[in-house]
Amino acid sequence: MIRDITLGQYYQADSVIHKLDPRVKLTATLGFIISLFVVQSWIGYVAAAVFLAVVIKLSKVPFGYMVKGMKAIVFILMITVVFNLFLTPGEPLVTLWKLTITKEGARTAAMMAVRLSFLIVGSSVMTLTTTPNSLTDGLEKLMRPLKIFKVPVHEVAMMMSIALRFIPILLEETDKIMKAQIARGADFESGNLIKKARAMVPLLVPLFISAFRRANDLAMAMEARCYRGGENRTKMKPLQYKGRDRIAYGVLFAYFAGCVLIRVYL
Amino acid sequence: MSLILDHVNYIYGGDTALAVHALKDINLVIPDGQFIGLIGHTGSGKSTLVQHLNGLIKPTSGSIYYNGEDIHAQDYDKKKLRSKVGLVFQYPEHQLFEIDVFKDVCFGPKNLGLSRQETELRAYAALKQVGLEDEYFYQSPFDLSGGQKRRVAIAGVLAMKPEILILDEPTAGLDPKGRDEILDQIAQLKEETGITVILVSHSMEDVAKYVERIIVMNQGSILYDDVPREVFKHYKELEQVGLAAPQVTYIMQALAGRGIPVRTDVTTIEEARQEICSKFLQK
Numbered sequence: 001m002i003r004d005i006t007l008g009q010y011y012q013a014d015s016v017i018h019k020l021d022p023r024v025k026l027t028a029t030l031g032f033i034i035s036l037f038v039v040q041s042w043i044g045y046v047a048a049a050v051f052l053a054v055v056i057k058l059s060k061v062p063f064g065y066m067v068k069g070m071k072a073i074v075f076i077l078m079i080t081v082v083f084n085l086f087l088t089p090g091e092p093l094v095t096l097w098k099l100t101i102t103k104e105g106a107r108t109a110a111m112m113a114v115r116l117s118f119l120i121v122g123s124s125v126m127t128l129t130t131t132p133n134s135l136t137d138g139l140e141k142l143m144r145p146l147k148i149f150k151v152p153v154h155e156v157a158m159m160m161s162i163a164l165r166f167i168p169i170l171l172e173e174t175d176k177i178m179k180a181q182i183a184r185g186a187d188f189e190s191g192n193l194i195k196k197a198r199a200m201v202p203l204l205v206p207l208f209i210s211a212f213r214r215a216n217d218l219a220m221a222m223e224a225r226c227y228r229g230g231e232n233r234t235k236m237k238p239l240q241y242k243g244r245d246r247i248a249y250g251v252l253f254a255y256f257a258g259c260v261l262i263r264v265y266l
Numbered sequence: 267m268s269l270i271l272d273h274v275n276y277i278y279g280g281d282t283a284l285a286v287h288a289l290k291d292i293n294l295v296i297p298d299g300q301f302i303g304l305i306g307h308t309g310s311g312k313s314t315l316v317q318h319l320n321g322l323i324k325p326t327s328g329s330i331y332y333n334g335e336d337i338h339a340q341d342y343d344k345k346k347l348r349s350k351v352g353l354v355f356q357y358p359e360h361q362l363f364e365i366d367v368f369k370d371v372c373f374g375p376k377n378l379g380l381s382r383q384e385t386e387l388r389a390y391a392a393l394k395q396v397g398l399e400d401e402y403f404y405q406s407p408f409d410l411s412g413g414q415k416r417r418v419a420i421a422g423v424l425a426m427k428p429e430i431l432i433l434d435e436p437t438a439g440l441d442p443k444g445r446d447e448i449l450d451q452i453a454q455l456k457e458e459t460g461i462t463v464i465l466v467s468h469s470m471e472d473v474a475k476y477v478e479r480i481i482v483m484n485q486g487s488i489l490y491d492d493v494p495r496e497v498f499k500h501y502k503e504l505e506q507v508g509l510a511a512p513q514v515t516y517i518m519q520a521l522a523g524r525g526i527p528v529r530t531d532v533t534t535i536e537e538a539r540q541e542i543c544s545k546f547l548q549k
Protein backbone atom coordinates (compact mmCIF):
# COMPACT_ATOMS: atom_id res chain seq x y z
CA MET A 1 0.00 0.00 0.00
CA ILE A 2 2.10 2.92 1.24
CA ARG A 3 5.22 1.22 0.00
CA ASP A 4 4.10 2.06 -3.51
CA ILE A 5 5.21 5.67 -3.23
CA THR A 6 8.40 5.76 -5.24
CA LEU A 7 9.24 9.44 -4.85
CA GLY A 8 12.61 9.66 -3.18
CA GLN A 9 13.59 6.08 -3.86
CA TYR A 10 16.58 5.02 -5.87
CA TYR A 11 16.47 2.26 -8.45
CA GLN A 12 19.83 0.72 -9.14
CA ALA A 13 20.69 0.22 -12.81
CA ASP A 14 23.58 0.78 -15.15
CA SER A 15 22.42 3.43 -17.59
CA VAL A 16 23.53 6.71 -19.18
CA ILE A 17 20.97 8.59 -17.14
CA HIS A 18 22.29 7.08 -13.91
CA LYS A 19 25.82 8.13 -14.80
CA LEU A 20 24.97 11.75 -15.63
CA ASP A 21 26.20 14.46 -13.32
CA PRO A 22 23.48 15.21 -10.75
CA ARG A 23 23.65 18.90 -11.68
CA VAL A 24 22.59 18.01 -15.22
CA LYS A 25 19.69 15.97 -13.92
CA LEU A 26 18.57 18.67 -11.52
CA THR A 27 18.71 21.33 -14.23
CA ALA A 28 16.95 18.99 -16.63
CA THR A 29 14.16 18.27 -14.15
CA LEU A 30 13.68 21.95 -13.48
CA GLY A 31 13.83 22.69 -17.22
CA PHE A 32 11.32 19.94 -17.92
CA ILE A 33 8.90 21.24 -15.30
CA ILE A 34 9.17 24.79 -16.66
CA SER A 35 8.69 23.50 -20.20
CA LEU A 36 5.40 21.88 -19.11
CA PHE A 37 4.13 25.31 -18.19
CA VAL A 38 5.64 27.00 -21.24
CA VAL A 39 3.83 24.87 -23.78
CA GLN A 40 0.09 25.40 -24.15
CA SER A 41 -0.74 23.33 -27.18
CA TRP A 42 -1.11 19.58 -27.69
CA ILE A 43 1.93 19.51 -29.96
CA GLY A 44 3.96 20.81 -27.02
CA TYR A 45 2.72 18.00 -24.78
CA VAL A 46 3.52 15.45 -27.44
CA ALA A 47 7.06 16.86 -27.52
CA ALA A 48 7.27 16.62 -23.72
CA ALA A 49 5.93 13.06 -23.82
CA VAL A 50 8.50 12.03 -26.42
CA PHE A 51 11.31 13.64 -24.41
CA LEU A 52 10.16 11.91 -21.24
CA ALA A 53 9.70 8.56 -22.97
CA VAL A 54 13.22 8.67 -24.41
CA VAL A 55 14.71 9.54 -21.01
CA ILE A 56 12.78 6.73 -19.29
CA LYS A 57 13.87 4.28 -21.97
CA LEU A 58 17.50 5.35 -21.53
CA SER A 59 17.28 5.13 -17.74
CA LYS A 60 16.47 1.38 -17.85
CA VAL A 61 14.08 1.84 -14.93
CA PRO A 62 10.94 -0.27 -15.49
CA PHE A 63 8.02 1.94 -16.47
CA GLY A 64 5.92 0.28 -13.77
CA TYR A 65 8.05 2.00 -11.14
CA MET A 66 7.20 5.46 -12.49
CA VAL A 67 3.52 4.68 -12.61
CA LYS A 68 3.63 3.46 -9.00
CA GLY A 69 4.65 6.99 -8.01
CA MET A 70 1.50 8.23 -9.72
CA LYS A 71 -0.80 6.24 -7.44
CA ALA A 72 0.03 8.59 -4.60
CA ILE A 73 -1.30 11.63 -6.42
CA VAL A 74 -4.38 10.12 -8.00
CA PHE A 75 -6.54 11.86 -5.42
CA ILE A 76 -5.02 15.30 -6.02
CA LEU A 77 -5.27 14.68 -9.72
CA MET A 78 -8.97 13.87 -9.45
CA ILE A 79 -9.72 17.00 -7.47
CA THR A 80 -7.88 19.15 -9.98
CA VAL A 81 -9.66 17.58 -12.90
CA VAL A 82 -13.10 17.80 -11.31
CA PHE A 83 -12.70 21.43 -10.25
CA ASN A 84 -11.40 22.53 -13.60
CA LEU A 85 -14.02 20.55 -15.43
CA PHE A 86 -17.00 22.13 -13.69
CA LEU A 87 -15.81 25.52 -12.54
CA THR A 88 -14.23 26.99 -15.66
CA PRO A 89 -16.54 29.55 -17.27
CA GLY A 90 -17.00 29.43 -21.03
CA GLU A 91 -18.94 27.79 -23.82
CA PRO A 92 -21.21 25.05 -22.35
CA LEU A 93 -20.63 21.54 -23.62
CA VAL A 94 -22.77 19.30 -21.43
CA THR A 95 -25.10 20.24 -18.60
CA LEU A 96 -25.70 17.79 -15.77
CA TRP A 97 -28.28 19.03 -13.31
CA LYS A 98 -26.75 22.30 -12.02
CA LEU A 99 -23.24 21.52 -13.19
CA THR A 100 -22.00 22.59 -16.55
CA ILE A 101 -19.00 21.26 -18.36
CA THR A 102 -17.59 23.91 -20.62
CA LYS A 103 -15.36 23.47 -23.61
CA GLU A 104 -12.66 25.51 -21.91
CA GLY A 105 -13.13 23.51 -18.71
CA ALA A 106 -12.64 20.19 -20.44
CA ARG A 107 -9.53 21.55 -22.13
CA THR A 108 -7.98 22.93 -18.93
CA ALA A 109 -8.85 19.78 -17.00
CA ALA A 110 -7.17 17.55 -19.55
CA MET A 111 -4.11 19.80 -19.70
CA MET A 112 -3.84 19.95 -15.92
CA ALA A 113 -4.03 16.17 -15.68
CA VAL A 114 -1.29 15.74 -18.27
CA ARG A 115 0.84 18.43 -16.67
CA LEU A 116 0.58 16.99 -13.17
CA SER A 117 1.27 13.42 -14.23
CA PHE A 118 4.25 14.47 -16.34
CA LEU A 119 5.52 16.52 -13.44
CA ILE A 120 5.45 13.56 -11.08
CA VAL A 121 6.88 11.10 -13.57
CA GLY A 122 9.58 13.62 -14.54
CA SER A 123 10.70 14.14 -10.96
CA SER A 124 10.51 10.40 -10.25
CA VAL A 125 12.98 9.82 -13.08
CA MET A 126 15.43 12.06 -11.28
CA THR A 127 15.03 10.49 -7.84
CA LEU A 128 14.95 6.96 -9.26
CA THR A 129 18.23 7.42 -11.11
CA THR A 130 20.15 9.56 -8.63
CA THR A 131 21.30 8.49 -5.19
CA PRO A 132 20.31 10.94 -2.45
CA ASN A 133 24.00 11.56 -1.82
CA SER A 134 24.85 12.71 -5.30
CA LEU A 135 21.60 14.67 -5.42
CA THR A 136 22.73 16.71 -2.43
CA ASP A 137 26.15 17.19 -3.94
CA GLY A 138 24.56 18.50 -7.09
CA LEU A 139 22.20 20.81 -5.22
CA GLU A 140 25.00 22.18 -3.14
CA LYS A 141 27.14 22.93 -6.15
CA LEU A 142 24.25 24.47 -8.09
CA MET A 143 23.20 26.73 -5.24
CA ARG A 144 26.71 27.82 -4.34
CA PRO A 145 26.26 31.31 -5.86
CA LEU A 146 23.53 31.96 -3.27
CA LYS A 147 26.23 32.03 -0.61
CA ILE A 148 26.81 35.67 -1.47
CA PHE A 149 23.36 36.36 -0.01
CA LYS A 150 24.33 34.49 3.18
CA VAL A 151 22.16 31.48 2.31
CA PRO A 152 23.46 28.44 4.27
CA VAL A 153 23.73 26.36 1.09
CA HIS A 154 25.48 23.37 2.58
CA GLU A 155 23.07 23.12 5.48
CA VAL A 156 20.05 23.35 3.21
CA ALA A 157 21.45 20.65 0.96
CA MET A 158 22.16 18.43 3.96
CA MET A 159 18.64 18.91 5.27
CA MET A 160 17.17 18.00 1.91
CA SER A 161 19.26 14.88 1.59
CA ILE A 162 18.32 13.77 5.09
CA ALA A 163 14.66 14.39 4.33
CA LEU A 164 14.91 12.34 1.15
CA ARG A 165 16.77 9.58 2.90
CA PHE A 166 14.12 9.41 5.60
CA ILE A 167 11.19 8.88 3.25
CA PRO A 168 11.74 5.13 2.75
CA ILE A 169 12.73 4.68 6.41
CA LEU A 170 9.56 6.32 7.66
CA LEU A 171 7.46 4.41 5.15
CA GLU A 172 8.87 1.16 6.44
CA GLU A 173 8.26 2.31 9.99
CA THR A 174 4.65 3.22 9.13
CA ASP A 175 4.14 -0.20 7.65
CA LYS A 176 5.53 -1.86 10.76
CA ILE A 177 3.49 0.17 13.24
CA MET A 178 0.39 -0.30 11.13
CA LYS A 179 0.85 -4.07 11.23
CA ALA A 180 1.50 -4.01 14.97
CA GLN A 181 -1.72 -2.09 15.57
CA ILE A 182 -3.70 -4.29 13.19
CA ALA A 183 -2.42 -7.23 15.24
CA ARG A 184 -4.04 -5.51 18.23
CA GLY A 185 -7.33 -5.32 16.39
CA ALA A 186 -7.00 -1.78 14.99
CA ASP A 187 -9.04 -1.08 11.88
CA PHE A 188 -7.72 1.48 9.40
CA GLU A 189 -10.07 0.78 6.56
CA SER A 190 -13.73 0.76 7.53
CA GLY A 191 -15.88 3.52 8.97
CA ASN A 192 -16.61 7.09 7.98
CA LEU A 193 -14.09 9.89 7.63
CA ILE A 194 -14.11 10.89 11.31
CA LYS A 195 -13.71 7.30 12.42
CA LYS A 196 -10.90 6.81 9.96
CA ALA A 197 -9.15 9.97 11.17
CA ARG A 198 -9.42 8.79 14.77
CA ALA A 199 -8.05 5.41 13.77
CA MET A 200 -4.89 7.21 12.61
CA VAL A 201 -3.94 8.27 16.15
CA PRO A 202 -2.44 4.89 17.13
CA LEU A 203 -0.40 5.09 13.93
CA LEU A 204 0.70 8.72 13.97
CA VAL A 205 1.73 9.04 17.62
CA PRO A 206 4.28 6.19 17.47
CA LEU A 207 5.41 7.39 14.04
CA PHE A 208 6.18 10.91 15.29
CA ILE A 209 7.94 9.58 18.35
CA SER A 210 10.01 7.29 16.18
CA ALA A 211 10.85 10.15 13.78
CA PHE A 212 12.06 12.31 16.67
CA ARG A 213 14.03 9.43 18.13
CA ARG A 214 15.73 8.80 14.79
CA ALA A 215 16.46 12.49 14.32
CA ASN A 216 18.01 12.60 17.77
CA ASP A 217 20.16 9.55 17.09
CA LEU A 218 21.29 10.89 13.74
CA ALA A 219 22.24 14.27 15.21
CA MET A 220 24.20 12.53 17.93
CA ALA A 221 26.01 10.31 15.41
CA MET A 222 26.89 13.31 13.24
CA GLU A 223 28.22 15.29 16.16
CA ALA A 224 30.21 12.30 17.36
CA ARG A 225 32.00 12.43 14.01
CA CYS A 226 32.71 16.14 14.43
CA TYR A 227 30.24 17.38 11.84
CA ARG A 228 30.13 21.18 12.06
CA GLY A 229 28.45 22.19 8.81
CA GLY A 230 29.94 23.22 5.51
CA GLU A 231 32.75 25.50 6.66
CA ASN A 232 36.08 24.38 5.11
CA ARG A 233 34.58 21.01 4.26
CA THR A 234 36.03 19.32 1.21
CA LYS A 235 34.67 16.47 -0.89
CA MET A 236 36.16 13.06 -1.40
CA LYS A 237 34.71 12.90 -4.90
CA PRO A 238 34.20 16.44 -6.23
CA LEU A 239 31.71 16.70 -9.08
CA GLN A 240 33.19 17.15 -12.52
CA TYR A 241 31.44 17.57 -15.87
CA LYS A 242 32.28 14.97 -18.50
CA GLY A 243 31.59 14.72 -22.22
CA ARG A 244 28.20 13.08 -21.81
CA ASP A 245 27.10 15.84 -19.44
CA ARG A 246 27.83 18.49 -22.08
CA ILE A 247 25.88 16.49 -24.65
CA ALA A 248 22.99 16.17 -22.18
CA TYR A 249 23.00 19.93 -21.64
CA GLY A 250 22.90 20.32 -25.43
CA VAL A 251 19.93 17.99 -25.77
CA LEU A 252 18.15 19.72 -22.91
CA PHE A 253 18.73 23.13 -24.45
CA ALA A 254 17.45 21.92 -27.83
CA TYR A 255 14.30 20.51 -26.17
CA PHE A 256 13.68 23.67 -24.21
CA ALA A 257 14.25 25.90 -27.24
CA GLY A 258 11.86 23.66 -29.16
CA CYS A 259 9.19 24.12 -26.49
CA VAL A 260 9.61 27.90 -26.59
CA LEU A 261 9.38 27.88 -30.37
CA ILE A 262 6.21 25.77 -30.24
CA ARG A 263 4.73 28.28 -27.79
CA VAL A 264 5.64 31.27 -29.94
CA TYR A 265 4.88 30.01 -33.42
CA LEU A 266 2.19 27.33 -33.09
CA MET B 267 -7.68 -26.69 17.71
CA SER B 268 -4.46 -26.03 15.90
CA LEU B 269 -2.69 -23.96 13.33
CA ILE B 270 -1.69 -25.68 10.11
CA LEU B 271 0.49 -24.31 7.32
CA ASP B 272 0.17 -26.17 4.06
CA HIS B 273 2.82 -25.59 1.36
CA VAL B 274 3.16 -21.91 2.17
CA ASN B 275 5.34 -19.85 -0.17
CA TYR B 276 5.95 -16.14 0.02
CA ILE B 277 7.75 -13.90 -2.44
CA TYR B 278 8.62 -10.30 -1.64
CA GLY B 279 8.70 -7.68 -4.37
CA GLY B 280 6.36 -9.51 -6.74
CA ASP B 281 7.68 -9.75 -10.29
CA THR B 282 10.42 -7.12 -10.14
CA ALA B 283 14.10 -7.92 -10.43
CA LEU B 284 14.38 -7.48 -6.66
CA ALA B 285 12.00 -10.35 -5.84
CA VAL B 286 13.02 -12.39 -2.81
CA HIS B 287 11.69 -15.86 -2.16
CA ALA B 288 11.26 -15.35 1.59
CA LEU B 289 9.41 -18.57 2.42
CA LYS B 290 9.86 -21.80 0.52
CA ASP B 291 7.25 -24.54 0.86
CA ILE B 292 6.61 -24.30 4.59
CA ASN B 293 4.60 -27.14 6.14
CA LEU B 294 3.89 -26.91 9.83
CA VAL B 295 1.43 -28.15 12.40
CA ILE B 296 1.21 -26.17 15.60
CA PRO B 297 -0.95 -28.06 18.10
CA ASP B 298 -2.49 -26.49 21.19
CA GLY B 299 -0.45 -25.81 24.25
CA GLN B 300 3.01 -26.26 22.83
CA PHE B 301 5.96 -24.06 23.76
CA ILE B 302 7.86 -23.59 20.52
CA GLY B 303 11.12 -21.84 19.70
CA LEU B 304 11.44 -20.50 16.17
CA ILE B 305 15.09 -19.93 15.45
CA GLY B 306 16.94 -18.56 12.49
CA HIS B 307 19.65 -16.21 11.43
CA THR B 308 18.78 -12.63 10.42
CA GLY B 309 16.92 -12.78 7.12
CA SER B 310 16.01 -16.46 7.41
CA GLY B 311 12.31 -15.65 7.09
CA LYS B 312 11.19 -16.14 10.68
CA SER B 313 9.54 -12.72 11.00
CA THR B 314 7.82 -13.19 7.66
CA LEU B 315 6.57 -16.58 8.80
CA VAL B 316 5.01 -15.33 12.03
CA GLN B 317 3.23 -12.53 10.20
CA HIS B 318 1.53 -15.22 8.15
CA LEU B 319 0.18 -16.88 11.26
CA ASN B 320 -2.28 -14.09 12.09
CA GLY B 321 -3.07 -13.18 8.52
CA LEU B 322 -1.06 -9.96 8.27
CA ILE B 323 0.66 -11.31 5.19
CA LYS B 324 -1.13 -13.40 2.64
CA PRO B 325 0.99 -16.25 1.27
CA THR B 326 1.88 -16.09 -2.42
CA SER B 327 0.77 -19.70 -2.61
CA GLY B 328 -0.36 -22.30 -0.10
CA SER B 329 -2.92 -22.16 2.71
CA ILE B 330 -3.10 -21.57 6.43
CA TYR B 331 -5.78 -23.20 8.57
CA TYR B 332 -6.76 -22.15 12.06
CA ASN B 333 -9.01 -24.69 13.79
CA GLY B 334 -9.69 -26.22 10.43
CA GLU B 335 -10.77 -23.03 8.71
CA ASP B 336 -8.86 -21.36 5.88
CA ILE B 337 -7.93 -17.93 7.25
CA HIS B 338 -7.85 -16.37 3.80
CA ALA B 339 -11.33 -17.54 2.87
CA GLN B 340 -13.67 -14.74 1.76
CA ASP B 341 -15.94 -14.75 4.80
CA TYR B 342 -13.31 -15.46 7.45
CA ASP B 343 -13.24 -12.92 10.29
CA LYS B 344 -9.63 -11.74 10.38
CA LYS B 345 -10.20 -9.55 13.41
CA LYS B 346 -11.27 -12.53 15.43
CA LEU B 347 -8.26 -14.48 14.22
CA ARG B 348 -5.98 -11.67 15.37
CA SER B 349 -7.48 -11.80 18.84
CA LYS B 350 -6.87 -15.55 18.98
CA VAL B 351 -3.38 -15.44 17.48
CA GLY B 352 -1.63 -12.63 19.35
CA LEU B 353 1.52 -11.33 17.72
CA VAL B 354 4.02 -9.24 19.64
CA PHE B 355 6.32 -7.56 17.14
CA GLN B 356 10.02 -6.89 17.47
CA TYR B 357 10.58 -3.81 19.65
CA PRO B 358 6.88 -3.72 20.53
CA GLU B 359 7.40 -0.66 22.74
CA HIS B 360 7.50 1.41 19.54
CA GLN B 361 3.77 0.93 19.08
CA LEU B 362 2.71 2.51 22.39
CA PHE B 363 0.67 5.64 21.86
CA GLU B 364 -1.87 6.29 24.62
CA ILE B 365 -1.59 8.89 27.36
CA ASP B 366 -1.24 6.30 30.08
CA VAL B 367 -0.18 2.69 30.40
CA PHE B 368 -3.60 1.36 31.32
CA LYS B 369 -5.36 2.98 28.36
CA ASP B 370 -2.76 1.61 26.00
CA VAL B 371 -3.33 -1.94 27.19
CA CYS B 372 -7.10 -1.37 26.83
CA PHE B 373 -6.65 -0.64 23.11
CA GLY B 374 -6.68 -4.29 22.03
CA PRO B 375 -9.72 -5.52 23.98
CA LYS B 376 -11.57 -2.30 23.14
CA ASN B 377 -11.08 -3.04 19.44
CA LEU B 378 -12.70 -6.41 20.01
CA GLY B 379 -15.87 -4.58 20.98
CA LEU B 380 -15.91 -5.75 24.60
CA SER B 381 -17.72 -3.86 27.33
CA ARG B 382 -15.80 -1.27 29.30
CA GLN B 383 -15.78 -3.40 32.41
CA GLU B 384 -14.51 -6.46 30.61
CA THR B 385 -11.89 -4.37 28.80
CA GLU B 386 -10.54 -2.94 32.02
CA LEU B 387 -10.58 -6.27 33.79
CA ARG B 388 -8.58 -7.82 31.01
CA ALA B 389 -6.14 -4.91 30.90
CA TYR B 390 -5.60 -5.16 34.64
CA ALA B 391 -5.08 -8.93 34.49
CA ALA B 392 -2.67 -8.59 31.57
CA LEU B 393 -0.57 -5.95 33.33
CA LYS B 394 -0.42 -8.20 36.39
CA GLN B 395 0.61 -11.13 34.20
CA VAL B 396 3.64 -9.25 32.91
CA GLY B 397 4.49 -8.23 36.46
CA LEU B 398 4.06 -4.47 36.24
CA GLU B 399 3.37 -2.76 39.56
CA ASP B 400 0.19 -0.71 40.07
CA GLU B 401 2.10 2.51 40.55
CA TYR B 402 2.95 2.63 36.83
CA PHE B 403 -0.59 2.10 35.55
CA TYR B 404 -1.46 5.75 35.19
CA GLN B 405 1.91 7.01 34.03
CA SER B 406 2.70 7.93 30.46
CA PRO B 407 4.14 4.85 28.74
CA PHE B 408 6.94 7.05 27.42
CA ASP B 409 8.24 7.74 30.93
CA LEU B 410 8.93 4.07 31.65
CA SER B 411 12.22 2.24 31.24
CA GLY B 412 12.89 0.09 28.16
CA GLY B 413 12.08 -3.18 29.90
CA GLN B 414 8.89 -1.79 31.44
CA LYS B 415 7.72 -0.40 28.10
CA ARG B 416 8.19 -3.80 26.57
CA ARG B 417 6.09 -5.44 29.28
CA VAL B 418 3.32 -2.93 28.69
CA ALA B 419 3.42 -3.71 24.98
CA ILE B 420 3.28 -7.45 25.63
CA ALA B 421 0.39 -6.87 28.04
CA GLY B 422 -1.35 -5.00 25.21
CA VAL B 423 -1.47 -8.23 23.24
CA LEU B 424 -2.17 -10.47 26.24
CA ALA B 425 -5.23 -8.41 27.09
CA MET B 426 -6.85 -9.79 23.95
CA LYS B 427 -6.63 -13.26 25.56
CA PRO B 428 -4.95 -15.01 22.65
CA GLU B 429 -4.88 -18.79 22.39
CA ILE B 430 -1.57 -18.60 20.57
CA LEU B 431 0.98 -16.03 21.66
CA ILE B 432 3.79 -15.25 19.25
CA LEU B 433 6.71 -13.13 20.43
CA ASP B 434 9.14 -11.87 17.80
CA GLU B 435 12.53 -11.41 19.47
CA PRO B 436 11.04 -10.34 22.81
CA THR B 437 14.47 -9.90 24.38
CA ALA B 438 16.17 -7.83 21.65
CA GLY B 439 18.03 -4.88 23.11
CA LEU B 440 17.45 -5.84 26.75
CA ASP B 441 20.20 -6.37 29.30
CA PRO B 442 20.72 -9.94 30.66
CA LYS B 443 18.57 -9.26 33.72
CA GLY B 444 15.71 -7.80 31.68
CA ARG B 445 16.00 -10.70 29.25
CA ASP B 446 15.75 -13.35 31.97
CA GLU B 447 12.84 -11.57 33.62
CA ILE B 448 10.82 -11.37 30.42
CA LEU B 449 11.53 -14.98 29.45
CA ASP B 450 10.74 -16.26 32.95
CA GLN B 451 7.48 -14.37 32.92
CA ILE B 452 6.55 -15.80 29.54
CA ALA B 453 7.32 -19.31 30.80
CA GLN B 454 5.24 -18.67 33.90
CA LEU B 455 2.38 -17.36 31.81
CA LYS B 456 2.54 -20.46 29.64
CA GLU B 457 2.46 -22.58 32.79
CA GLU B 458 -0.58 -20.81 34.23
CA THR B 459 -2.76 -20.40 31.16
CA GLY B 460 -1.69 -23.35 29.01
CA ILE B 461 -1.74 -21.30 25.81
CA THR B 462 0.51 -22.02 22.85
CA VAL B 463 3.63 -19.85 22.86
CA ILE B 464 5.93 -19.33 19.89
CA LEU B 465 9.19 -17.65 20.81
CA VAL B 466 11.10 -16.20 17.85
CA SER B 467 14.79 -15.73 18.47
CA HIS B 468 18.22 -16.07 16.96
CA SER B 469 19.72 -17.24 20.22
CA MET B 470 19.53 -20.91 21.12
CA GLU B 471 20.70 -20.04 24.59
CA ASP B 472 17.51 -18.05 25.19
CA VAL B 473 15.06 -20.67 24.08
CA ALA B 474 16.78 -23.94 25.03
CA LYS B 475 15.84 -23.52 28.67
CA TYR B 476 12.12 -23.06 28.03
CA VAL B 477 10.79 -24.65 24.88
CA GLU B 478 9.74 -28.21 24.12
CA ARG B 479 10.12 -27.94 20.35
CA ILE B 480 12.54 -26.03 18.16
CA ILE B 481 11.96 -25.04 14.57
CA VAL B 482 15.16 -23.93 12.83
CA MET B 483 14.80 -21.80 9.73
CA ASN B 484 17.43 -21.14 7.11
CA GLN B 485 16.96 -19.08 3.94
CA GLY B 486 13.21 -19.42 3.94
CA SER B 487 13.04 -23.16 4.58
CA ILE B 488 12.64 -25.27 7.69
CA LEU B 489 15.96 -26.93 8.45
CA TYR B 490 15.06 -28.80 11.64
CA ASP B 491 11.83 -29.27 13.54
CA ASP B 492 12.28 -31.41 16.62
CA VAL B 493 12.74 -31.49 20.39
CA PRO B 494 15.73 -29.39 21.55
CA ARG B 495 18.06 -32.28 22.34
CA GLU B 496 17.64 -33.71 18.84
CA VAL B 497 18.17 -30.32 17.20
CA PHE B 498 21.32 -29.62 19.18
CA LYS B 499 22.88 -32.86 17.96
CA HIS B 500 23.33 -31.02 14.69
CA TYR B 501 25.42 -28.34 16.34
CA LYS B 502 27.98 -28.39 13.53
CA GLU B 503 25.33 -27.82 10.87
CA LEU B 504 23.77 -25.10 13.02
CA GLU B 505 27.07 -23.25 13.04
CA GLN B 506 27.15 -23.37 9.26
CA VAL B 507 23.88 -21.47 9.05
CA GLY B 508 25.10 -18.81 11.47
CA LEU B 509 23.55 -20.26 14.62
CA ALA B 510 25.02 -22.11 17.56
CA ALA B 511 23.95 -24.71 20.07
CA PRO B 512 23.87 -23.66 23.75
CA GLN B 513 27.27 -23.51 25.41
CA VAL B 514 26.58 -26.60 27.54
CA THR B 515 26.36 -28.67 24.37
CA TYR B 516 29.92 -27.67 23.52
CA ILE B 517 31.15 -28.41 27.02
CA MET B 518 29.55 -31.85 27.01
CA GLN B 519 30.89 -32.58 23.53
CA ALA B 520 34.38 -31.54 24.66
CA LEU B 521 34.14 -33.75 27.76
CA ALA B 522 32.96 -36.69 25.69
CA GLY B 523 35.80 -35.99 23.27
CA ARG B 524 38.26 -36.46 26.11
CA GLY B 525 36.85 -39.83 26.93
CA ILE B 526 34.59 -38.89 29.84
CA PRO B 527 31.38 -40.88 29.29
CA VAL B 528 28.81 -38.08 29.73
CA ARG B 529 25.58 -37.76 27.76
CA THR B 530 26.02 -35.07 25.10
CA ASP B 531 22.34 -34.35 24.48
CA VAL B 532 21.67 -32.22 27.55
CA THR B 533 20.11 -28.84 26.83
CA THR B 534 20.27 -26.81 30.01
CA ILE B 535 22.94 -25.90 32.51
CA GLU B 536 21.02 -27.66 35.29
CA GLU B 537 20.85 -30.90 33.32
CA ALA B 538 24.54 -30.67 32.54
CA ARG B 539 25.40 -30.12 36.18
CA GLN B 540 23.48 -33.20 37.25
CA GLU B 541 24.97 -35.28 34.47
CA ILE B 542 28.55 -34.29 35.27
CA CYS B 543 28.04 -34.72 39.04
CA SER B 544 26.51 -38.17 38.64
CA LYS B 545 29.38 -39.31 36.41
CA PHE B 546 31.99 -38.11 38.90
CA LEU B 547 30.12 -39.56 41.87
CA GLN B 548 30.05 -42.96 40.17
CA LYS B 549 33.83 -42.97 40.10
